[in-house]
Amino acid sequence: MNVRCTINGKSVSVSVEPGDTLRMMLVRLGHFSVRDSDDGEGFAGSDTVIVDDRPVYANLMLALQAEGSVIRTPDSLAQGGRLSVVQQAMIDAGIVQSAYNAPATALLLTWLLEHDPDPSRETVKDVLSGIFVRDTGYEHYFLAVQLAREYRDSGRYASEIAPQFRDHLSYVGKVKPKVDGRQLVAGWKSFVEDRVEPGACTMIMLRSPHAHAYVTKLDTAEAEAMPGVIAIITAANCPDVFYMSAGQGNPEPSPYDRRLFNWKVRHVGDRVAAIVAETEEQAKAAREKIKVEYQVLKPIFTVEEAMAPGAPVVQNGVAEYLSGAPDGLDAYNKGVDPREGKVIYPFPLHADIRRNVAAAAHGAIGDVAQGFADADVVIERTYQSSQIQCTPLEPHIVYTKIDNDRLVVHASTQVPFHLRRIVARVCGIDENKIHVIKEKVGGGYGSKQDILVEDVAGYATWITRRPILYRNTREEEFIANSTRHPMRVTVKMGARKDGTLTAVYMDVRANTGPYGNHCLTVPMNACSKTLPLLNCPNMKFDVTTYYSNIPPTGAYQGYGAPKGSYALMTCLAEMAEAVGVDPLEMAKKNHVERGFMLEILKSLGEGREGTVVPVGSCGLRKALDEGARMIGWGKKEKAPGNDWRIGKGFAMIQQGSGLPGLDHATCDVVLNTDGTFMVHSGGSDIGTGLDTISVKCVSEVLCVPMEKVSILSGDTDNTLFDTGAYASSGTYFSGNATLKAAENLKEKVLAEAALQMGEKVEHLVLRAPGEVFSNKTGNVLSYAKLSHDALTGVGRGQLVGYGSFVTNNAAIPYGAHFAQVAVNVRTGEVKVQKFYALQDAGTPINPELALCQMYGAALKSIGHSLYEDLVLDKDGVCLTPDFTRYGVPMTSELPEDFKAVLIDEDDEYGPFGAKSISEIATNGAAPAIANAIHDAVGVWIRSWPFTPEKILRQMGKIS
Template identity: 40%
Template sequence: MDNEYYEPGGGNIADAGHQYARQIGRTRVVGQKERRVDARPLVTGAPVYAAEYEQPNMLHARILHSPHAHANILHIDTSKANALPGVRAVLTHEDLPRVAHSTAGQPYPETSPYDAYLLDRRVRYVGDWVAFVAADTPAIAEEALSMIAVEYEVLPAVFDPLEAMREGAPQLHDPDTTHPISGQHFGDIYDAAHNLAAHEEIHHGDFAATMREADIVVEGEYRVPFISHAVLEPHVCVAYLDGYDRLIVVSSTQVPYHTRRQLAAVLQLPISRIRVVKPRVGGGFGSKQEMVLEPVAAALALNTRQPVRIEYSRQEEFTAGRFRHPMIIRMRSGVKRDGTLLALSMHSIGNAGAYGTHSFTVTRSTGHKTLCLYRAKAYAFRADAAYTNLPITGAMRGYGAPQGFFALESHIDEIAHRLNMDPLEFRRKNHVQKGDWDPMEMVEEDGVWRSKRQFRSCGLPQCLERGSAAFGWGKPFDRGDGKPFRRGRGMATAMQGSGVASFELGGASIKLNEDGSFNVMTGATDIGQGSDTILAQIAAEALGVDMGKIIMHSVDTDSSVFDYGSYASSTTYISGGGVKVAADRVRKQVLDVAGDLLDCSPEDMSIVDSVIYTPRGPSHLTVADIASETLYGKHRQQIMAKGDFWTDDSPAPFFAQFVEVEVDTETGRVRVTRAVNALDLGKAINPTLASGQVEGAVAMALGYALSEEVKFDEQGRVRNAGFADYKVMSTLDMPEMTTILIEDTEYSGPFGAKSAGEVPTNGMAPAVANAIQDALGVRIRSLPITPEKILQALDEL
């Protein structure tokens, strides 16, 4: 952990010919380890989170959850609860409009089925919502929950996705998903009769014919578990009506604008009547790329006309929050004896839980974001997402890719072993190269198939070279004697995107103040990843000022530019791209006025540390002088501009993970003792924040590898709803860690940046499985790799 390899501008800058090329590598603010703009409130415990927001006469809401995995609600009697002193409202499905929608925080129209209702006559998992209560205190609200009498007709339930897809399985949803506003059918469930929330197939080349050319065919089935984001700030929001009768929702969300639109649909209000404010967010990891509690607080606030606060308990986060899709993934590939990969196939079956939020895109990403890591003549990918009577799986950091990479990178290791090849050499021989086109992004135009995505930057060779060197890959090490320890080494590689190609919009508006400072009002949501700091650095760099001159504003849908939100590794690349456009425009406005005052062409001028420069050198004017001139002098105007960014592209960051494990052959316990993480992120706008993203993602992935799994009993109830029984990594579980940042410039990104937040989540689990194979000679194909699985595998040797 003490060696942080970092070389500013160490990427491939020789690929010139782009407008930013000359700026990259000689920046003043970008690339620096600037302190976070929000460091002070975070370390002082300032009340900056949604959880801490207060209003006079604020009520406290609680939700009645279903005790059954599948049931019809025959009757609800709320009279006793309503009569309890201090109770202000009890709402059931009879009190609310029945509006089919998806809670997925995706652009309109969402690519998720419209299978959810705020409250329904039917409940589909243990924890599903039955009724909402608002009361003067949390204790009264909780007491009221126990006084609601519900008569259920219990229905047969199904928990296994393979069983759910069979004929005759209990059917969770009716195929009635007509959108209430447009009347369109875009929110259709793929095949409600077979509980298929989503289905996707991607083919490239002639898979069957190519497999016939193969010398060796390798197959394997891999399983990944149901896990929780275990986000530390639970879902929480406060909703109230302001003096103008508008609905204000202060929420811990990654997607303020999508939430505003979905709230309007579900509550049948005009968008103009809703304002969503995102204060500080205490972590998201995808769990808040969803509308979750906002409509509950809003419906109760509209009903009572008092402010309403609702916060999930830890128990509720673990039973009625959002989770990562568990999957069964089957791999089948063909290779030549010389180690040339010919054909690659994957079939993933995801468990969508009770509602299909994000199911199509997550299960699609399991192949779409992973198989393109390798060159092959043919690819075949199929994904199914099945409804079951379990809690809702949705978006989680990596978005289907951690599942896919566990299967793919375990499978690649198995292929290399079959060929007696070093897994690193096999990867070097077959991985994607700069300039390649994405085989998963084929489109047909005039009868000709072509790819629409090119990998113009690719630092994977450097990740492998510098990562393996720092790790000592191929060097001898103490393998242990099995009394009781054995040690082994493994590796994995990975990639991701930067935003969702064609489905993004983000940016900021920037306004000059009279002291030469700038308000940057961004639509991007800082959820802890540090986007406020990153975007401030991009703005400061482009404006030619230092960080002290930038004032960041969190999202308020009344005043921020439209932004799709923080997900899919999009904030630096997409929102940062928009911030740079805005800052370039503002700088031009400043220089236009300065040029007039100095009788110089604006194109020949620049701003450095807030001083206006002409070709003769520094002038006597500063940005503050220009502000004063425009606000009080002869060039009177408000200097201000907006910038936004969207693209058909989604450049890929690349990642290589190297680990050493120590296995106790008596207890089955696995410890990762050392990890080298090498990330190509295009450009580290802030190396401290970038390495922090890598370290955190690797730690989260270590939990995925070794310990994390939400367990259910035979009735579909969560058995380990809390940190005592759901084990996330602690300081003592962490390996000695080295993080290497590689900068292979991405010329379409702001100052050459791609992304960093998700891709490091992809490597740890397969690298650990591969290292265990190296240590013990056994292959574990299901996560988490618990001591029981190790001992069972050793028994079967």
């Protein structure tokens, strides 16, 4: 059938099928900025287009329904490479980050300003009600509208975008357009799906309907004979290679406890078969024909069930150790059912898989028993966190192909180099046979630190030699992706009457689900990013992680710290109540300050001894004082009605900046023939602005405008090694590597200039806009001429700066989050009236992006605290496999008064004094809101999410 319509001013006539959505038609016509985040749920808004002057979801309209209509798509906004005012304002406001739906948002805001040139905040909120973003927390969307209005009316911005830092620097600490902002907001080719070539095959998964079962029969014969089917991969024909999905440093502190496909399925949604076919339809048809029989086993879902004597064992295979094997392993492995596979530990993690223990760790400083004996008051409380999904807008996706007889992986990943290593292991090939290209990442948040789709797709392409696209459905994101580990954290705390802590003990019981990726390190982080906030001399922790049959867990922004922080900071407030000291005074009495030796770090290394370092730059006290001032700490607020009570709370927070002693980043910077620069950074910008940080470092050191510096990053063929974007390492590690490379190049430029100019190096300086200047002679040599002469037959060759960064020094970001809530004593509703995120990020290199990341992390953790919840039924089937049922914060959930504040501190180790910014911001909301709820209505809510039901129950209003 044919559709005639007008698209972006052009009349077209298109042949479509009845079942084609409008989005499919538009994408086929090249309008790929009309994206899909929700499989047509009508929620996330990436598929927004304007039809007959009304915004609609293109996934929810048939192409045929567009007959006769006038359609506008996001790619119509930029004219010949020139961005529109709205698009530019979005970049400048800092909201173009992972940006998967930034083009759709630009279109929507453009439409809004056409109809309402000066919209109110409420109108903007309403128009954005159908746009979901995870990374920037909406707040600066209002600023973007404001900036666009100002620019439209006066040709310049009047509003301040963000505070700026370090007057002596030109780029660092300044609001400058994100280097990849243009392509992202305009909707130009950016993401994995934009790289797919005609003729690519589609791969889909057959997944387990059972939470715990043996696969007893697999018959793929009929499916394999179906038209278009290229390959079907199952436990019967996949490589007998055990590995694990976490993209962590090698050797990994996680067990290799899975193959591509296993004879035992361990969660609903576990992989049973991969079907590769010419088309998606053919793949789906073939999937129907695969016959699988299961022997269903009793599943377990909680830590308590996993701990119970005689509990079903989730990973009951042969235990092996690559190093440090314990005694008695033969007896331990006797009689193991071969269908269970293996659990291979690169080094011992104190596991006992027969008791479902995937990993354990213990540590202490001082004398905890004595500390409790010395206390006037001892309390012990248990806090439970729930399973939370990362929900990146761009689902996990990969495009693999063979080129030049090598495997090419176009990936949406945080860890291209770990990805290469793991895929090489799975395929049984060497790393030189694999080229991983990190494309723009439409949201990672930790979930793309795991190799969840590249393993199968890479292997499938390697054996079939066919180009293959694989993309998770949104439901698969919920049931077969990584999530926050549910944790049960018990805190025992002792204090003197004056509020001084005498002892702290944390017992962390984490639920890793079916596989052990991150099973040691996430739960460890619950301790290692919280206990070092306290100056208490006696502290102890025990961490135990259990296997179960819930959907998989893994890394998620905060990485264990949000749960530890919720437990420890809420308990600190509970202790303040118990001893009768104001919680803020209590906090001030017990927190660390600059110079305090962090002895606790010794026992908090990731599977090995950690390095003890003193607290460096620390804006904790400033954050507490400023937050208390802003929120009016101690002041009683007027309730909005009889049924409402107001309360205030706060939490101290910290994170790290990468993993000292473990992470490694390298970079090179090349002087081009015309005097411009090319940066090759191993770092992975996942939308956060890391590439912009690298460019700023080079611009700053080499005194050239940012436009003269280009960057390629996260490409295993063309950039140097970097452990990747996780553990808040980007700025500190990858940024420092680029800084070192730039400084190295500066030395080489000066040395070469000295030779060319016939001067001594000590008389030469670099100066803007890109030249070498002699203090002695006043002579000037442009980079262009310098490079040209170095590369013309007789020169000494191209100038390349190299930087490799490793460190034992920690650049710890600190902060405090404050919340004011209104709680309805009859309905249990909680309204977040005020939320203030105050953070010391050292020098914020990209201050506008930093603010937006703080808003984003704070809002998502407000969501995690109040309503987000991955719910399973009694058989382990997910009841919340879409956005609406799972419940993520949209514009309507914004705190009434939402502020992100950068506390100015200069760090001695970070590049230009910078520390990490966004992960830490997920640690504050849960304890701050829990404490505020208690302040309002006098009850402690000790489990996520803080639902009205729990609050009323705790208050005794319902039984």
